[in-house]
Amino acid sequence: xxRKYTEKFLKMDRRLIxxxxxxxxxxxxxxxxxxxxxxxxxxxxxxxxxxxxxKPGGFILISLDYDPxxxxxxxxxxxxxIRHAFRxxxxxxxxxxxxxxxxxxxxxxxxxxxxxxxKEEIDYVVLPYQAGFVAVMTQLGSxxxxxxxxxxxxxxxxxxxxxxxxxxxxxxxxxxxxTGTALLDQWVLYAGDKFHVPMLGGVTAVSQPGYxxxxxxxxxKGLIGGMKGAADYEGLIGKLGKGTTGIDVLNLxxxxxxxxxxxxxxILFFMKRx
Amino acid sequence: MKLIKRTIPLAMVFxxxxxxxxxxxxxxxxxxxxxxxxxxxxxxxxxxFAFLLGLLSLFFTHYGKIKKKVDGxxxxxxxxxxxxxxxxxxxxxxxxxxxxxNLTVLGWAYKSIFNTLQATMFSVLAFYxxxxxxxxxxxxxxxxxxxxVAAALLxxxxxxxxxxxxxxxLGWTGIEISGIVEWxxxxxxxxxxxxILIGVSIGAIIISMKIIFGIERQYMGRD
Numbered sequence: 001x002x003r004k005y006t007e008k009f010l011k012m013d014r015r016l017i018x019x020x021x022x023x024x025x026x027x028x029x030x031x032x033x034x035x036x037x038x039x040x041x042x043x044x045x046x047x048x049x050x051x052x053x054x055k056p057g058g059f060i061l062i063s064l065d066y067d068p069x070x071x072x073x074x075x076x077x078x079x080x081x082i083r084h085a086f087r088x089x090x091x092x093x094x095x096x097x098x099x100x101x102x103x104x105x106x107x108x109x110x111x112x113x114x115x116x117x118x119k120e121e122i123d124y125v126v127l128p129y130q131a132g133f134v135a136v137m138t139q140l141g142s143x144x145x146x147x148x149x150x151x152x153x154x155x156x157x158x159x160x161x162x163x164x165x166x167x168x169x170x171x172x173x174x175x176x177x178x179t180g181t182a183l184l185d186q187w188v189l190y191a192g193d194k195f196h197v198p199m200l201g202g203v204t205a206v207s208q209p210g211y212x213x214x215x216x217x218x219x220x221k222g223l224i225g226g227m228k229g230a231a232d233y234e235g236l237i238g239k240l241g242k243g244t245t246g247i248d249v250l251n252l253x254x255x256x257x258x259x260x261x262x263x264x265x266x267i268l269f270f271m272k273r274x
Numbered sequence: 275m276k277l278i279k280r281t282i283p284l285a286m287v288f289x290x291x292x293x294x295x296x297x298x299x300x301x302x303x304x305x306x307x308x309x310x311x312x313x314x315x316x317x318x319x320x321x322x323f324a325f326l327l328g329l330l331s332l333f334f335t336h337y338g339k340i341k342k343k344v345d346g347x348x349x350x351x352x353x354x355x356x357x358x359x360x361x362x363x364x365x366x367x368x369x370x371x372x373x374x375x376n377l378t379v380l381g382w383a384y385k386s387i388f389n390t391l392q393a394t395m396f397s398v399l400a401f402y403x404x405x406x407x408x409x410x411x412x413x414x415x416x417x418x419x420x421x422x423v424a425a426a427l428l429x430x431x432x433x434x435x436x437x438x439x440x441x442x443x444l445g446w447t448g449i450e451i452s453g454i455v456e457w458x459x460x461x462x463x464x465x466x467x468x469x470i471l472i473g474v475s476i477g478a479i480i481i482s483m484k485i486i487f488g489i490e491r492q493y494m495g496r497d
Contacts (some may be wrong), residue, residue, distance in 0.1 A: 014405040021404050035434035039452035068392035100392070103384035106371045132321040135314035142307045147314075205432065212464035213471060228432045251435040253400070258429055260408035261422070268412065 006267045017260070024256055028248035037231050037247060043215055044232040046222030047200050048084070050174065056089035058173035059166055061140075063187065064108075067100030070180030070204050076230035076243030077202040078178050079108055084237045086116035086123070090173070091162050095127040095148070097136070097183060102129055102152075121151070121160045128152045133183060137190035141169050169197035174221070178202035184211065188219050202229065284488045291486035359387055424458055431455030 054060070062081065066074040085092050094105055109126055118124055127148045130136050139147045144167065145158050157163050165171055175197050177187045184201045192199035198221050201211060205226025214220040224233055227250055230243025294313060297305045336350035360383055367378035377385065413419050430436030431451045440451040484490035 012408075014409075017405045017408060018401045021401055033435070035438060037434050038437060039431075039450070041452075042456055068389040069396035071389075071393060100388065103371050103381065103389065106381070110372060110375060131325065132314075132318050135317040135321075138310055139314045142311060146311060147318075209459055209463040210467050212460055213468045216460065216464060226432070247433060251433045253404075254429045254433050255435060257404055257407050258426055260404065261411045261426075264408055265411070265413050265422075 003271065006271060010264060010267060021253065021256060024252040025249050028252060029245075032245065033248050033251055035248070035251065037228075037235055037244065040232045040236065041225060041229055043220075043223040043225065044229045045236070046215075047081070047176075047202075047224055048222075048233060048236045050198070050200060050221045051081070051084050051088060051090070054088060054090055054173045057091065058088075059091045059093070059171065060085055061093045061095065061172055061175045063175070063177040063179070063183070064094055064096050064101050064105055065098050065177060065179035065181055065183045066104070067098055067180070068104070071104060072242070072246055073204050073227045073230065074178050074180055074202060075104060075108075076227070076241050076246065077224045077233060078104075079112060079241060080230060080233040080237055080239070080243065081176060081178070081202065081224070082108060082112050083115070083239055084233075086113065086118050087237065092124040093127060093162070093166075094124070095136075096129050097131070097133045098181070099129050121155065122162055125157060125160055125162045126152045127157070133186055134190060137186065138194075140191065141195040144168055169195040172197055174198045174200055176200040176202065178224075180204050180207075184220075188214050192219055205229075280494070283494060284491075288486055288488065291482070295486075359383060424462075427451065427454055428458060 051060070062078070062085075064074075064078050066078075082092060082094075094109070096102060096105060105126060109120070109124070113120070113124060120126070128151065130147060136147055148157055151157050151160070169175070169191060175187065175191055177184045177199070178201070180203070184203060187201075188199055191197055199214075199219065200222050201214075201220050202224040203211065203226075205228065208223065208225030208229075211220060211223050215223055224230065227243055227246045230241075231247040232243075234240050234243045290313075293309070297309050300306065332353065336353045339347045339350040360380075363379040363383040367380040369380065370378050371381040371384055372378060411422070413422050430440055431454065437451055481490065485493065
């Protein structure tokens with residue numbers, strides 16, 4: 001009898017699992033669990049400390065290379081880092097190698113600068129989409145205006161107050177790449193290692209373990225990983241957002257995965273023996 | 275014909291490859307600034323042509339499928355629908371996604387079509403991962419057990435509820451799950467990744483050398 005039920009459980013219709021996951025993901029959206037996110041990741045803390053220690057007026061170049069497919073993890077990271085930079089009165093330039101991310105960048109800059117009373121061309125600039133990352137990354141090492149002579153609105157960048165004194169990597173306080181692709185590796189190789197500009201990163205949780213070697217050798221000064229990293233950073237800057245609400249959804253989703261793996265393996269273990 | 279189809283392309287690859295390689299090691303402005311800048315300009319022009327070529331190739335391939343009515347030809351229609359659904363709004367709104375605080379037609383298409391479709395495609399993965407984990411993750415060997423333990427610790431360590439469960443059940447040990455996760459990420463994971471990186475890099479160097487010296491010629495096609 002028990003054997004019949006356990007066999008039935010193992011052959012569960014996958015649509016039932018889909019339904020269960022949907023319900024579990026909806027619960028925290030309707031009623032947040034609100035569990036405290038106590039342990040901040042070491043590499044995430046390093047990003048925060050690095051930006052926190054920059055002097056006001058410093059220049060940070062942020063490459064936002066993600067599109068809607070990785071938006072839930074990376075968009076909150078980008079927003080949190082830009083908020084932090086604005087709070088520290090840093091000058092911000094944003095660029096992208098992905099045509100699909102232009103809309104997400106517009107979305108950030110339609111709201112976030114207003115929170116800190118920051119003005120386009122004075123405090124920040126949004127550079128247009130560029131293809132051919134190798135050429136762009138190496139060109140930024142000599143004269144960035146030969147590639148980015150205009151911003152996304154078509155206005156000349158060279159005379160903008162935000163670009164004052166900026167010609168190449170030597171004049172930048174840091175470069176940060178937030179991406180769901182392998183572009184962070186390329187940034188480390190073509191910009192960080194070659195031109196010795198401090199590199200920071202933000203990646204999806206699934207890619208995070210791959211950047212350990214760069215962190216250990218100091219090729220990356222810090223790394224924000226996945227939604228947990230976004231939630232950590234939001235906590236550090238004291239402005240909670242979708243990273244924090246998203247981690248609530250992950251709470252139950254992760255537990256479901258663990259529960260299903262453990263249960264199915266326990267059942268199989270006993271079925272083999274009895 | 276051999277000169278145009280083989281000798282000249284091979285010579286171009288050899289000269290550009292060697293000069294780009296050497297420019298990295300010659301600390302002179304002519305090498306590290308002027309030459310690299312000129313090459314970057316050429317690179318961007320080639321990328322622009324590659325885009326156009328890719329687009330034309332995509333259109334011809336799918337047009338051929340529709341014309342011959344091959345299996346699944348209906349899907350090819352969506353290539354054109356998707357292309358037009360983004361390109362027409364882009365022309366109408368002059369490439370602007372927003373004017374002030376308002377979305378343009380392109381902004382609407384981005385938010386309501388591109389954004390929604392991509393988010394849907396990716397979020398479906400979550401359902402398949404959970405279902406596959408349940409059906410396929412079988413602990414049949416010591417290696418699979420180690421993999422499971424590492425995965426379980428990482429899963430728990432990445433969410434506050436995992437921390438809560440760990441503290442409730444194993445808090446008496448004095449070991450924090452965040453410490454274990456950090457160790458896994460910075461010792462075994464880094465060791466494995468570093469090995470992979472070294473292997474991949476050596477492979478990339480060898481392939482590059484073979485291309486530069488004309489030993490590897492598959493990129494030139496059959497001729």
